[in-house]
Amino acid sequence: MIRLDNISKQNGHQILFIEASMGVQKGEKVGLVGPNGAGKTTLFRMITGQEQPDDGIVSIDAGMRIGYFSQDVGEMSGQSAVAAVMDGVGPVSALAAEMATLEAAMVDPDQADQLDAVMERYGEVLERFQELDGYALEARAREVLAGLSFSQERMDADVGLLSGGWKMRVALARILLMRPDGMLLDEPSNHLDLESLIWLESFLKNYDGALLMTSHDRAFMNRIIGKVIEIDAGSLITYSGDLDFYDQQRALSEAQRQAQYERQQAMLAKEIKFIEKFKARASHAAQVQSRVKKLDKIERVEAPRRRQTVQFEFQSPPRSGEDVISLRGVHKGYGERPIYQDLDFLVRRKERWAVLGANGAGKSTLLKLVAGDTKPDQGVVNIGASVKMGYFAQHSMDLLDGEETIFESLERSFPQAGQGALRTLAGCFGFSGDDVEKPCRVLSGGEKARLVMAKMLFDPPNLLVLDEPTNHLDMVTKEMLVASLADFEGTMLFVSHDRHFLAALSNRVLELTPEGIHQYGGGYTEYVARTGQEAPGLHPGG
The missing domain is CATH 1.20.5 (Single alpha-helices involved in coiled-coils or other helix-helix interfaces)
Known part of the structure; x- marks a missing residue:
């Protein structure tokens, strides 16, 4: 199906592959793993023909269609999300676009004299559209977009107006609708909420083509793959089984x-x-x-390279009062849309609340109310005595000064700390050696998230309010963060789509649903056992 034989590849001074080989057969679901910069994206690009190996052969079965989803989605605008998704499937989308233009022309008084010609063309296009089962395709496109948490309104809106994360979903939906013979998915779990993630998991489990994917979400990968290919120092090593195996x-x-x-x-x-x-x-x-x-x-045996994982150790945060956060009679809405009506919610010391809810249920709004980023329309939000809050949100990363290096950024935040302590801190969050001299403007999303997290945890607060803290983190950093937060002695309120993170760190669950707000004692694992679902409104396999 897909084979790489004795591939060698160098990027600049970096040697990525040395006589490496691998194969993916029809029906196989394979996880591609390796440290950042090992060459995962280059491997995908060689399979799709966007890059050539320096040596060796890439062979794909004749007639095999491959769909490639990457983080680089390109420009999208001037059409609806549904049209953009159907675009990937070929002529049907062009016919759908022409039908829309002709329908507009039919009711345009300026084109009344051409009405007969427009009607005749419309009949031809409609007939071809129906031959290709166009209406069924549109229904399937909407089904895929709904699975990825698009509302009907968002499906029909101009793609150009969507945020980067939603454009990613459109690009992903395009590949899924295509149902190609082989799929290469580079981090498809990024930017997805829990409901979309569970839907995608079920979709990929039922997909019968060849699948090669990367993901920083361990639970997601483990439920889909039956084989792992590791990039290790230029070699490709194949293991049968999931990530645990x-x-x-x-x-x-x-x-x-x-x-x-x-x-x-x-x-x-x-x-x-x-x-x-x-x-x-x-x-x-x-x-x-x-x-x-x-x-x-004698042929020398090399010592195995140790994966560098440095454990971050918390200093003990100052103790807060027993009542850490209290919301009483809180009303909050945006325009006509109410988010909360008469919300009462109390967080006590050492509780770790995971907030669950579908898109638009108000998860981030709750965190913003607690952090003081937004005010309630009515009611009171109180932060208790001696509470020192650390708030991580997606926009926290935009507040970094692009001209400063990582080390200067840490130094400005902690002028009293010694160089050694700051270098150790940077090392814990994956910045070793010369990495600390990188200017913040060139950092990836994951690197920015790690830097913001390092600053927040060095002088620890006793209340952590975290909105999707693992969004851009690789598996190694995520494991380090989970292990560190497990030892954290303060209180937590957080939103995450990472089930490993939810299960490892929560001891309470706040569920936001259209029917009302429910509070559960016990963490995420108990919530799943009690409700029979991994996310509000979703049942296993649904």
Whole structure:
């Protein structure tokens, strides 16, 4: 289906692949893993022909259609989301666009003299549209967009007016509607809320083509894939099984390589000691020579490269009062649309509330009310005694000074801290060595999120209000954050679409639904067990 044989590829000075090989067969669902910058996107681009390997062969079965979703969605505007999605399928979308133009011409008084010609053309286009089952395609396009949390209103609006995250969903919907023979999905779980994520998971499980994907969302990957391909120092290593199995196998082979390395090092040390001891003695010259030759011929075992994960350790935050957040009789709406009516909600010390709700239910609004970013229309929001709040929102990343380097940014926030402490902090959040000299303007979304998080947690607040804190984080940073926050002694209120994050850190759930607001004691895992659903209004597999 898709094969790479003995691929070598270099980007500038960086060698990405050295005689690497892999294959993906029809019906296989494969997770592609490797550290940032290892070459995952380059691999996708070689399969689609956008880049060529320096050496080796990329072969795709004749006639195979491949759909490639990448983070770079390009320009979209001047058509509705539905039309943009249908565009990916070919002639049907062009016919749909022409029908819309002709329908407008029919009711345009300035074109009344051409009405007969317009009507005749409309009949031809309509007939061809029906032959290609155009109406069914539009219904399917709407179904896919609904799965990705589009309202009818948003489906029919101009794509150009959508935010970057929603444009990503349109680009993803285009590939899904196409139902190609092979799909390459580069981070499809970014920018999706929990409901869309669960819908996409179910869609991909039922997809019968070849799937190769990357994702920073562990739970999402684990439920879909049956095989892992790892990019490791220029090689492509294939493991059968999901990510959990891959982790076990990787740890096992690393332990074996370490033991092999240590045995060889001990043997080499013994030989070198002998050579050093007897090299000056004529009586041992022959033995010394033979051992030197033997050492020259030995193929050295390399020590396994340790994945650098530094654990971030919290300083203890100051203790807050028992009542940390209290909302009483809160009303909040936008224009005609009410979000909350008469909301009462109390958060006590050491509680960790996960806020769940479909798009538009008011999750971020609640966090903004607590953070003071927005005011209630009625009612009272109180923050308790001795509460020191840390608020992470998506716009926090826009507040970084683009001209400062990472290190200068940390230094300005903590002028009293020593260089060593700040370098350790930067290292914990994935900025090691020269990385700290990068100016903030060149940072990726994930790097900005890590920097903002590092600043927030270095001098720890006792209340963390987090809106999608894992959105741009890779799996390693996410694991570090979950482990660190598990030891956090304060109070948390957060929104996340990452089920691992939700399950590991919550001990209370606030569910926002059109029918009302429900509070659950016990964390996300208990919520799923009690309601039989992973997100409000969604049932397993639905």
